[in-house]
Amino acid sequence: MKDTVIKRCRTEHLDAELFTPFTISTGSHKSLENAVFSLEAACGARGYGEAAIATHITGETRAATVKNLRRAGALLAGRDAADYLGALRLLESELDGNRAALAAAQMAVLDLACRLQGVSLWRFFGARAPRLKTDVTVVIGGSAAAYDFTLKMRRRGFRIFKIKTGVDMDEDFRRLEAVRKAAPGCAVYLDANCAYTAEEAEKFLKELMRRGIRPEVVEQPVKKDDVDGLAYLTRRLPMPVCADESAYSLDDVFRLLRRKAVSAVNIKLTKLGFLRAREVWALARAKGIKLMMGEMLESELSSAASAHFAGGLGGFDFIDLDTPFFIKASGMRGASFLSKDGVYSLDRVKAGIGVTPGARR
Numbered sequence: 001m002k003d004t005v006i007k008r009c010r011t012e013h014l015d016a017e018l019f020t021p022f023t024i025s026t027g028s029h030k031s032l033e034n035a036v037f038s039l040e041a042a043c044g045a046r047g048y049g050e051a052a053i054a055t056h057i058t059g060e061t062r063a064a065t066v067k068n069l070r071r072a073g074a075l076l077a078g079r080d081a082a083d084y085l086g087a088l089r090l091l092e093s094e095l096d097g098n099r100a101a102l103a104a105a106q107m108a109v110l111d112l113a114c115r116l117q118g119v120s121l122w123r124f125f126g127a128r129a130p131r132l133k134t135d136v137t138v139v140i141g142g143s144a145a146a147y148d149f150t151l152k153m154r155r156r157g158f159r160i161f162k163i164k165t166g167v168d169m170d171e172d173f174r175r176l177e178a179v180r181k182a183a184p185g186c187a188v189y190l191d192a193n194c195a196y197t198a199e200e201a202e203k204f205l206k207e208l209m210r211r212g213i214r215p216e217v218v219e220q221p222v223k224k225d226d227v228d229g230l231a232y233l234t235r236r237l238p239m240p241v242c243a244d245e246s247a248y249s250l251d252d253v254f255r256l257l258r259r260k261a262v263s264a265v266n267i268k269l270t271k272l273g274f275l276r277a278r279e280v281w282a283l284a285r286a287k288g289i290k291l292m293m294g295e296m297l298e299s300e301l302s303s304a305a306s307a308h309f310a311g312g313l314g315g316f317d318f319i320d321l322d323t324p325f326f327i328k329a330s331g332m333r334g335a336s337f338l339s340k341d342g343v344y345s346l347d348r349v350k351a352g353i354g355v356t357p358g359a360r361r
């Protein structure tokens with residue numbers, strides 16, 4: 001048997017407590033409930049992937065994702081990791097209806113292929129930007145909690161704050177003003193997760209700017225199918241309007257760009273998988289629109305995979321890979337290249353993603 005043949009696959013739950021509930025306009029996570037997918041080649045090399053299950057955003061469940069990962073394991077067993085591209089394509093056709101499973105299985109294949117070659121995923125994708133600094137998210141909640149959280153994270157060295165909005169406009173104004181007070185001069189991104197109509201979003205942003213707060217980017221202000229609303233806001237607002245929920249597939253992004261509906265796109269591996277994420281990157285770069293690298297609620301493993309992807313390819317304007325800072329103890333090891341102030345030093349990773357699940361895996 002060739003030593004690069006995949007001989008074993010495993011799927012396990014990844015559970016961890018959060019420091020604080022991760023609340024956005026469409027729902028709330030109280031804990032991390034993901035899955036880890038691992039592959040082992042005949043030579044003993046391993047690759048790992050993480051499925052980030054965000055039921056209130058994608059409708060995907062952990063039960064279905066685990067089932068699909070077990071199916072992916074059966075498909076991959078006996079295949080040669082040297083044909084990683086064939087494996088990525090096979091997963092793409094088999095797991096299109098469960099993107100969390102698709103991303104995890106493709107992540108494990110690429111992690112294994114890179115480890116077999118002794119290169120990092122960052123180097124594999126082009127080694128363009130060796131360091132990425134993430135923003136940090138201020139979730140929906142009261143302004144006093146937002147103030148305390150922002151102050152704590154600013155003292156730790158964070159300089160960009162991504163504010164979730166969209167449940168109550170008055171509370172949102174108070175929360176944004178609290179963030180400004182706790183972190184004067186720091187950059188602010190806004191993410192409404194589909195909460196507004198185009199007119200409401202315009203009114204909200206105009207009032208915010210009247211109060212002296214000007215976000216650097218406004219993410220997903222309107223419902224995911226409201227392409228006219230996105231186009232309206234892209235014409236009317238002075239800052240980039242970024243598609244996230246509206247950019248769930250390559251053809252979604254193709255249509256949005258053709259209509260000039262957005263001026264930025266949020267790429268998440270969990271929405272697109274690796275092959276289509278790379279195509280979205282290429283299309284967006286060709287059209288000259290801005291790029292955000294984002295994620296669902298993810299541990300160090302898949303957050304780092306996203307950082308490798310973005311830093312490897314380069315050209316990302318906004319980095320939103322902060323969810324490891326919300327997780328108490330994921331059990332992941334090797335993530336010391338992610339500093340406490342949110343910097344991913346990708347050139348320090350020797351092989352693959354550089355993060356492995358704890359000993360029991």
Ligand SMILES: [Mg+2]
Nearest residue numbers: 191219220244
């Ligand atoms: Mg978003």
